[in-house]
Amino acid sequence: MGGLSNLLSDHLVFRPRDSAEAHRAATPLELFFDLVSVIAIAAAAAGLHHAVAEGHALEGLPRYLMAFFAIWWAWMNYTWFASAYDDDSVAFRVLTMIIMFGALIMAAGQTLLFTELNLTVVIIGYVIMRIGMIAMWLGAARGDAERAKTARRYAAGIGIAQIFWLVLPLLLALGLPLALLVVIGVALELAVPAFAERAATTPWHRHHIIERYGLLTIIVLGESLLAGSMAISTATAEGLSPGLIWMAFCGIIITFSLWWLYFCKEDHLTSTKLSRALSWGYGHYIVFGAGAAVGAGLAVQVELATHHAHTTQMAGDMAVALPMAAFLLGLWLVRDRHLASGTALLLLPAMALVCVICAVLPFSMTLLAAAGAVTVWLRNHPASPTHINS
Incomplete structure (x- = not known):
């Protein structure tokens, strides 16, 4: 351990990258890091799927939201740091490995979270990930004199938030409500970038960040594809079921529609202004969490079709x-x-309402697939009255 500690100490210097660097793309290390996010997201989605299928949706949803926040927030912080300071050094690789180890622990704790509301393993994994980020920011403070104050603010803010998570079990034992404590902890975490970046903006790369977010969108939508595959596998294993095949087909249409709507010709993030970057980055919690939850819902549909679920068709x-x-x-x-x-400003909110209405009508899955396809057509058809500013 001493040798590793000395190695990191000697080389823990991360210098800023050029925010206007041409042809900046995700690195093999970032793609490797995403693999642990796949595992953690799959574990959280599986927890939500089983909770809904067993008729415990109201219990499972808040736990899913907590679990997904931890996964998403740790992924997001690493991604934005890497965009600004990834030098592919030994220190950066080793710290990435430590963060990945924490993510695996966090993924392993999902079962206890969903079945017993036991946060211990998730907190341990999460804190390990965040300690890795503290080390990264301290390295940035040493290598980027212009933004050293920003980096130190990040390190201090993350550290304070981790102290809170570590004492959370004690606060629960004192009788404080979990919901209140989670809200406080989340608020602390969300406040750190907004506070730190006001000292000096880190040199993150706009196109690189857009690509990284797009890659995670593909990962979360992969949960839906997995559910479709499961439906087809079940249909063939239990005797060819046209209903299951159709459900899988509708699921593919829904998933592909969401993918098509996300990946459009316009840049998502058109400005590097701090307020715009924060709202775009934070708002993706909804996009990512919902994308993975669609897959969980499709898995519930499979269990309903095979009479293995203990919930209603409406649920x-x-x-x-x-x-x-x-x-x-x-x-x-x-x-x-x-x-x-124009009317494009109302398109997605209006179709979101249509989706909710579809859920209470007969042939819901067919209607949802149609709603997804219609939304894609309305947003992209040249003759459509909707208009998207370039």
Whole structure:
């Protein structure tokens, strides 16, 4: 351990990258890091899926939101730091490994979180990830004199937030409500970038960040593809079921529609202004969380079709419709409200409402698939009365 500590201490200097660097793309290390996010997101989505299928949606949803926040926030902080300071050094790689180890621990704690509301393992994994980020920011403070104050603010703010999470079990034992404590902890975490970046903005790369967010969108939508594959596998294993095949087909249409709506010809993030970057970055919590939740809802549909679920068809339909609507609203929040004009400004909120209505009608999955396809057509068809500003 002493040798590793000395190695990190000697080389813990991260210098800023050029925010206007040409052809900046995700690195193999960033893609490798995303693999642990896949595992953690899949674990959280599986927890939500089983909670809804067992008729415990009202208990499972808040736990899913907590779990997904931890996964998303740790991923987001690493991503923005890497955009500004990734030098592919030994120190950066080793700290990335430590953060990945924390993510695996956090993923392993999802079962206890959903079944017993036991946060211990999730907190341990999360804090390990965040300690890695503290070390990264201290390295940035040493290597970027112009933004050293910003980096130290990040390190201090993250440290304070981790102290809070570590004492959270004690606060629970004293009788304080979990919901209140989680809100306080989340507020502390969210305040750190807003506070730190006001000293001096870090040199993150706009196109690189857009690409990284797009890659995570593909990951969360992959949960829906997995549910479609599961439906087809179940249909063939238990005797060919046209209903399951159709459900899988509708799920593919829904998933592809959400992908199509996210990946458009316009840049998502058109400004490096701090307020715009924060609202875009934070608003993606809704997009990412909803995208993975759609997959959980489709998995519930499979269990309903095979009579393995202990919930109502209405609950299963809502498990797809509500996250689909949330995805559209989140996409409107981070992108279309800034880019759209005319009737296009209302398109995604209106179709989100349509999705909710579809959930209470017969043939809900068919209607949701149609709603997704219609939304894509309205936003992209040249003859459409909607208009998106370039």
